[in-house]
Amino acid sequence: MSPKAIIQRLKYFGIQWMAITDHNSMQNCPAYEMVAKNEGLYYSWGVEIQSIEEIHLLAYFDDSSSAKEFDSELYNSLLPINNDVDFWGDQVIIDENENILRVEQRALINSSQWDLNTVAEKVQAYNGLVVPAHIDAGVNSIISQLGFMPSEPELKLFGITAMLDIKSWLTEHPDFEDKVFLRASDAHYLNDIGKGYSIITVAEATVQELILAAKGVSGRKIEV
Amino acid sequence: MINLSDYVTAIKGINCTSALSLEGVKITGAYVCDMLSDVMGSAKPGQVWITIMKHLNIIAVASMTGIPAIIFAKGNEPDTAVIEKAIEEGIILISSKLPTFELAGKLYKLLNP
Numbered sequence: 001m002s003p004k005a006i007i008q009r010l011k012y013f014g015i016q017w018m019a020i021t022d023h024n025s026m027q028n029c030p031a032y033e034m035v036a037k038n039e040g041l042y043y044s045w046g047v048e049i050q051s052i053e054e055i056h057l058l059a060y061f062d063d064s065s066s067a068k069e070f071d072s073e074l075y076n077s078l079l080p081i082n083n084d085v086d087f088w089g090d091q092v093i094i095d096e097n098e099n100i101l102r103v104e105q106r107a108l109i110n111s112s113q114w115d116l117n118t119v120a121e122k123v124q125a126y127n128g129l130v131v132p133a134h135i136d137a138g139v140n141s142i143i144s145q146l147g148f149m150p151s152e153p154e155l156k157l158f159g160i161t162a163m164l165d166i167k168s169w170l171t172e173h174p175d176f177e178d179k180v181f182l183r184a185s186d187a188h189y190l191n192d193i194g195k196g197y198s199i200i201t202v203a204e205a206t207v208q209e210l211i212l213a214a215k216g217v218s219g220r221k222i223e224v
Numbered sequence: 225m226i227n228l229s230d231y232v233t234a235i236k237g238i239n240c241t242s243a244l245s246l247e248g249v250k251i252t253g254a255y256v257c258d259m260l261s262d263v264m265g266s267a268k269p270g271q272v273w274i275t276i277m278k279h280l281n282i283i284a285v286a287s288m289t290g291i292p293a294i295i296f297a298k299g300n301e302p303d304t305a306v307i308e309k310a311i312e313e314g315i316i317l318i319s320s321k322l323p324t325f326e327l328a329g330k331l332y333k334l335l336n337p
Contacts, residue, residue, distance in 0.1 A: 053277065053279055115278075115279065116279065143261055144259055144261045145259060145260060145261070145277075146260050146261075146279055146281040147260030147261050147263070147264045147281055147284070147285050148260075148281065148284075150279070150280060150281050152280075
């Protein structure tokens with residue numbers, strides 16, 4: 001999906017803050033960040049990490065240089081398997097004008113060799129926020145892979161899918177009563193953008209503020 | 225039903241929870257899966273669980289489903305925290321170098337000679 005097309009659609013829906021979270025890579029963040037900021041949108045660096053247990057975990061960062069360092073550690077933790085273009089398509093890295101800068105050869109579809117706890121530790125070591133993705137999904141969620149949320153790592157904020165009825169889900173998962181949820185479209189196609197969003201009350205659009213919002217500090221909040 | 229100890233011998237398994245004895249433990253079959261949500265819903269008491277999943281949650285899942293022993297395929301070995309929890313809960317952990325297919329096949333043969 002091209003940066004310009006995504007951002008046009010976000011503006012159409014009045015969405016003000018975005019992240020793209022490619023599988024196991026942040027190499028496309030610079031291009032999207034540049035277009036987003038030029039168009040007056042808030043942008044956070046993000047990635048969807050697949051742990052060794054095949055759990056999908058979103059990570060967000062404020063500082064792009066920390067994010068890049070994290071990204072390089074993550075890259076080195078991926079299984080050393082090359083991408084099969086016929087199956088998965090080309091993994092292109094683009095610039096803000098949609099020129100292809102290079103093609104990533106390593107298969108980003110595979111898992112990192114980090115387990116859940118290691119992912120959380122690494123993200124936090126780079127001042128990032130880790131958010132388990134789509135916890136209500138039947139595959140690649142903490143619940144599908146691990147059965148239930150373990151006591152470690154201690155996390156507050158959990159991602160949910162675009163359409164989830166959170167009240168009815170909580171009746172089946174009472175152990176999540178004290179958690180906070182972040183709804184996003186998890187859009188893989190242009191048409192999915194805008195199907196899910198959160199209303200976030202913060203002092204500024206930063207990941208550090210999002211962390212405070214998850215804790216409900218001084219009126220900050222996340223509504224889904 | 226067969227003795228767990230006979231199966232462990234057949235797969236050249238190593239008991240990671242040496243504080244727990246295999247003596248007298250009987251098994252009825254196996255459940256083979258790496259997704260814990262599925263194991264919770266489908267594994268039956270008395271079955272061993274063949275997996276490569278090593279997260280701590282496996283002990284709770286084994287405990288709540290009545291699984292007496294977890295068999296780790298392909299030489300996987302759990303870390304100390306998992307072993308300690310397993311001993312506490314009385315869940316035997318066995319590591320074998322064999323792949324999952326052979327671990328299940330050998331058990332099937334023992335159960336259906």
